[in-house]
Amino acid sequence: MTATASSIPLRPPADAQGHVTQDEARAMLRAALNLLDKWQLRKEEQLILLGRPSERTFQRWRAGEIGAMPVDTIYRLGDLLGIHKALRFMFTEVEKTYGWIKRPNAAFAGRPALDVMLQGAPGDLSRVRAYLDAERSAW
Numbered sequence: 001m002t003a004t005a006s007s008i009p010l011r012p013p014a015d016a017q018g019h020v021t022q023d024e025a026r027a028m029l030r031a032a033l034n035l036l037d038k039w040q041l042r043k044e045e046q047l048i049l050l051g052r053p054s055e056r057t058f059q060r061w062r063a064g065e066i067g068a069m070p071v072d073t074i075y076r077l078g079d080l081l082g083i084h085k086a087l088r089f090m091f092t093e094v095e096k097t098y099g100w101i102k103r104p105n106a107a108f109a110g111r112p113a114l115d116v117m118l119q120g121a122p123g124d125l126s127r128v129r130a131y132l133d134a135e136r137s138a139w
Helices: 022-038 043-049 055-062 071-090 094-102 113-117 122-137
Strands: none
Touching: 022 043, 022 055, 022 071, 043 055, 071 094, 071 122, 094 113, 113 122
16 A cells, blocks of 8 residues: 555644744753763753753753743754754764764864854854754765
């Protein structure tokens, strides 16, 4: 039996701006927190990458108490997960996937990607993601 366009279930459409739902954002946050642990980042580094939430908010997130999130945080989560996805496509060895952000890289003037991401602006995460997406698309 072949699938037809009418038989494939569709995801409900995003709003006009393409925003994710709060349920999707909570799932993204849980995945990103796990990723930050796999990257073995200090709490201060995690806070910067997540957009500097308050200490109490961060503790709540870690405890699974995730409320509504600001759009900036959701964009950051998308970039963090996009970086992870690109690295998983690029490397078959898990150690390389999780260690890449801490290794010096010529694309960032010999600095690790983590140094770029820790500059703190949302565009810094996007810069690393765009680099990885470009590298991966060349295949």
